[in-house]
Every structure is written in structure tokens, then in C-alpha cells.
Amino acid sequence: MKQVKDIQIRETNTNDFDDIMAIEKQAFGYDKEAQLAADLLADKTAEPIVSLLAFYQGEAVGHILFTRTYFDKQEAQPMMHILAPLAVKPEYQRQGIGGMLIEAGIEKLREKASTLVFVLGHADYYPKYGFLPDAARLGYPAPYPIAEEYSDYWMVQAIDPKGFEIEKGKIRCCDELNKPEHWRDDESDR
Numbered sequence: 001m002k003q004v005k006d007i008q009i010r011e012t013n014t015n016d017f018d019d020i021m022a023i024e025k026q027a028f029g030y031d032k033e034a035q036l037a038a039d040l041l042a043d044k045t046a047e048p049i050v051s052l053l054a055f056y057q058g059e060a061v062g063h064i065l066f067t068r069t070y071f072d073k074q075e076a077q078p079m080m081h082i083l084a085p086l087a088v089k090p091e092y093q094r095q096g097i098g099g100m101l102i103e104a105g106i107e108k109l110r111e112k113a114s115t116l117v118f119v120l121g122h123a124d125y126y127p128k129y130g131f132l133p134d135a136a137r138l139g140y141p142a143p144y145p146i147a148e149e150y151s152d153y154w155m156v157q158a159i160d161p162k163g164f165e166i167e168k169g170k171i172r173c174c175d176e177l178n179k180p181e182h183w184r185d186d187e188s189d190r
């Protein structure tokens, strides 16, 4: 593991595509999340996105992507997002880079007047950064049913202090992330 300090974080542009793919592939150890990131970056229904890279000494070492989410079956939509994917190169993990990307990303979401941010992920990781487990219990069922034993993995955080007062309802993601294969609990297609 490399000891790092002075991490730089900035928004991505089209020239960063290869760096993003490399980080996603190395962090996850398979290509599925890299393909998802590529698909999301090209999805118009995902906009406005927040896509950030973390750099250490000029090397891109971490990436985070937030895409727009919606309430299912509603006309007027508040601005909401979902975090997926988050990736840090293996040799740079466990040094706070993931946390820095989450915090910087939420600040960017606040600037875009986003009200709520969702994530489906590790229930002992994301609560460190303000996410509340079991978003369905709080009134926001996931796009597809989540097994009871994993209900804590579907999480939400209010970006706007009034975020939880605006609306409740089932969540729909952008077209690419709303595909059922991203919500299945199996690893056979990796």
C-alpha cells in the first residue's frame, strides 16, 4: 500500500475516459463496473452528473460518479442523485481517498441544488459519510425489491436539510442504471 497525502480532486472531462476505465477495472477486479461507468457517462437521462477524479502526484487513483434519480411515476421531479460507482485503485485504498471523493461529490451535488442522494453499497462504509441505512423504511423503496437481509445496503442521505420533507416514493434511476441486471444479487455476469 502506498502512503499518500495531498490528494487533488477535480471534475472529469472527456479526456479522462481511459483513466476512469483503468480505475474502475483495477478497483473491482472485473470489467462490469467500468462498462457501467461508461454507459452512465453517455446517458442523457443521468444528467446532471457529478463525476470526480482523485489524483496523487499526477496519477488518477480514484473515481466517483453520481447520476440523476427520479421518483417513479411522478410529473414534477425534485433534483436527486445516486452514487455509483465509487472506486479507488487497490494500492491506494484505506487512506481516506474514497471518503474524500464522497464528501467532495456531495458538495458538488449541493451546488446543483440536489436534495437527496442514494447509494446501494456496504452498510458499514457509507454511514461514515452520512448515509442512513434502509432507505425503503424511510419512504424510498429501491427501483427493484431488495432482499430483507440486505435492506440496510440501500441508503439515503439528505443534502438539503429539508430533503426528507419534500416527497417520498419509489425511486427510479437513469435508463442505464435502472436496468435490472444492476440490481440482482448475483455475480454470475461479472
Ligand SMILES: CC(C)(COP(=O)(O)OP(=O)(O)OC[C@H]1O[C@@H](n2cnc3c(N)ncnc32)[C@H](O)[C@@H]1OP(=O)(O)O)[C@@H](O)C(=O)NCCC(=O)NCCS
Residues within 6 Å of the ligand: 027, 028, 085, 086, 087, 088, 089, 092, 093, 094, 095, 096, 097, 098, 099, 100, 120, 121, 122, 124, 125
Ligand atoms: C470501497 C472503496 C471505494 C473505499 O475506498 P477507500 O479509499 O479505501 O476508503 P476510505 O479510505 O475512505 O475508507 C476506508 C475505511 O472504510 C472501510 N471500508 C473500506 N472498504 C470497505 C469495504 N469494502 N467494506 C466495508 N468497509 C470498508 C474500512 O473500515 C476502512 O476503514 P479502516 O481503514 O479503518 O479499516 C474501495 O475500497 C474500493 O474501490 N473498493 C473496490 C470497489 C468497491 O467495492 N466500491 C464500492 C462499491 S459499493
